[in-house]
Amino acid sequence: MKSKRIYTLLILIPVLLVLAVCSSGNAQVYKMEPDTFSKRDMAIYKVDNSKERVSYGMSRKNAEKVLGTGNEGISNWYTYDSGVSVLYRHDKAVVITLERVSQGAYKTARGAEVGTNKERIKELYGEKYAIENASETMKSLKYLEYYYDTETKELVKEYQSDFKSLSKKELRAKHLLSTTYDEDGKIVLIILMDGQASNTFE
Template sequence: MRKLLYLSIAVLVLLLSACGVKSNSISKVDIGVINVHTKEKVSYGMTRSEVEKVLGKGEKIGDDTMFSYEDGLSIIYKNDQLIGIMLSNSSEGIFETVRGIKVGMLASEVLNLYGSENNISAESKILQFIYEANSGKFLKAYPKTSEEIKAAQIYMYDSFIDDNQYIFSVSLVDESALVDQ
């Protein structure tokens, strides 16, 4: 009976870990935010009209690809679909990514999530991770050509860090979607 209990617990742990976001990677699933108060979520692939049902009308920044919303959230669209999110200082305490990354957290927490060895930034005030989905590996440098970006399926995470090692901006983008097809 005890063996059956241990086996059941092991299977449950395996199933629960398989349901979440894969750690030490970046994918489309990561490109989304949750309002910590309302639990409403906007995520990769949503249309601008679907996003605006959740967030309200956005204000265009430049061309038709980037819109700013209340509370420090900006969204990048390609062909009217969400492909990137950006959180600024004013999002603190309101939004977090689907992995729980938020403005105001310690940079060390993000380094633990993605692996400090995968941070390609040489600057002490910037975290930058470039993940190549086709190989399932973090890259050590940004691809040099748009053809390499398209072929590789690149997802990128960036954060800026203040003097006390707290994050004050977060960006998650499907870089391959930014490249013209």
């Protein structure tokens, strides 16, 4: 009887160790606390398949394996039937937008999608570094934004106007999540981009 217990333990221990490693690995990958930001945040995923993602810096070829063939607009902007638009710089994605049509099809790495309530965005990304602005041209639209410095690895309280004195290299080190919401507090547009694209549209 004792030998049977030992045999069972010998079988179970490797299995438990594998499960422990896998679960801790998953926790490390998917744990995204509010008031933090990282490279992992600069991506969108298919709602029905989180393995299919488009991320900042991805080549157009690889992005279109997920999005399908895009329609080219001005200045390397491509639009896709899924309600996603991407700006490529030197064939790398530097702006990823989710428009109204993307609702139910794509979401950000944290699970935000068009139609999400503004308060839910704050729950996902935090309130400490949230920057809220009103549109100067369309008073019915407002913005909720987050600015991340990839060099210091910190969220910062900076506005786009503060970026004008920075070089293109310095601008590329700034990553932004910008959401536009309507009078009802519903998100109508989500944009992931770097500071260069934000300032120069390229």
